Amino acid sequence: MERSAGIPAVKARLAGARAVTVLTGAGISADSGVPTFRGAEGLWRNHRAEDLATPEAFARDPRLVWEWYNWRRELIATKIPNAAHHALVELERRVERFWLITQNVDGLHPDAGSRKLSEIHGNIWKVRCTQCGQVHANREVPLPLLPRCPACDELLRPHIVWFGESLDPDDLDRSVAAVGSCEVLLIIGTSGIVYPAASFASLARQAGAFVVEINLDPTPNSPVVDVALGGRAAEVVPGLL
Ligand code: BV8
Numbered sequence: 001m002e003r004s005a006g007i008p009a010v011k012a013r014l015a016g017a018r019a020v021t022v023l024t025g026a027g028i029s030a031d032s033g034v035p036t037f038r039g040a041e042g043l044w045r046n047h048r049a050e051d052l053a054t055p056e057a058f059a060r061d062p063r064l065v066w067e068w069y070n071w072r073r074e075l076i077a078t079k080i081p082n083a084a085h086h087a088l089v090e091l092e093r094r095v096e097r098f099w100l101i102t103q104n105v106d107g108l109h110p111d112a113g114s115r116k117l118s119e120i121h122g123n124i125w126k127v128r129c130t131q132c133g134q135v136h137a138n139r140e141v142p143l144p145l146l147p148r149c150p151a152c153d154e155l156l157r158p159h160i161v162w163f164g165e166s167l168d169p170d171d172l173d174r175s176v177a178a179v180g181s182c183e184v185l186l187i188i189g190t191s192g193i194v195y196p197a198a199s200f201a202s203l204a205r206q207a208g209a210f211v212v213e214i215n216l217d218p219t220p221n222s223p224v225v226d227v228a229l230g231g232r233a234a235e236v237v238p239g240l241l
């Protein structure tokens with residue numbers, strides 16, 4: 001597929017759509033300087049992210065996992081939303097029925113001003129008690145290790161969905177409904193390999209939506225979508241509005 005052809009078609013679809021859903025991944029924040037999950041910088045002290053973002057890793061070595069999150073919090077704390085994040089805020093304003101689903105935990109979409117959104121993998125600026133389950137907003141960098149619950153003094157964990165854990169059922173229901181009922185689905189900067197988000201492209205197609213992918217490279221979603229646009233999110237996404 002020609003990876004820049006199709007921009008006029010996408011613009012026309014977006015301009016006429018009353019229901020738009022957007023799925024984002026690490027690629028949209030790459031243009032803000034946040035390392036992607038599976039890119040070259042995804043390694044930390046020789047650990048793969050997939051091996052640290054699990055309940056088993058946290059049970060085995062909570063200090064190691066918290067050190068990794070402290071490192072990421074420090075990195076993300078200095079980053080700000082880019083033109084793609086801002087363009088999605090504008091799209092939310094223009095479209096009658098809009099929903100943004102992000103796999104990112106960096107909080108850059110809410111920072112930009114997005115309100116109609118599900119952070120389906122959680123948020124790195126929230127912590128949750130492993131005992132009483134209370135969720136607290138927390139922007140301390142670095143967090144003292146190991147952090148304890150202000151309510152019951154038990155161990156805190158990141159409020160993040162790890163591999164092998166279920167997504168919040170309300171987030172999942174809302175996302176599946178938004179994907180299954182939109183006229184246009186934009187899939188921006190995701191490698192399309194982590195489920196359930198990886199199934200959203202075909203779900204939307206089956207429901208009759210016009211599906212657009214924006215990514216630097218082809219992904220497993222590319223053969224499924226109507227239009228695949230190659231390029232950087234911060235350049236391509238604002239150009240679609
Ligand atoms: C669940 C939080 C029920 C951590 C994350 C076998 C088959 C099918 C499924 C499974 C299976 N084995 C296990 C599963 C289930 C598993 C899964 O999908 N595994 C995969 C790897 C096979 N899923 C789960 O466990 C989910 N839960 O299914 O519950 C259940 C329960 C028990 C057992 C089974 C099922 C929970 C998943 C939650 C994972 N949590 N992270 C943290 O961040 O601290 S996932 C992690 O991946 C991040 O959240 C990230 O957002 C997400 C997706 O990655 P991407 O965002 O796509 O990032 P990536 O680096 O991969 O790609 C970047 C892309 O951007 C690239 O394509 C690149 O080309 C592009 N790009 C780069 N720069 C730019 C750009 N594009 C545009 N512009 C640029 N400038």
Ligand code: ZN
Nearest residue numbers: 129132149152
């Ligand atoms: Zn507690």
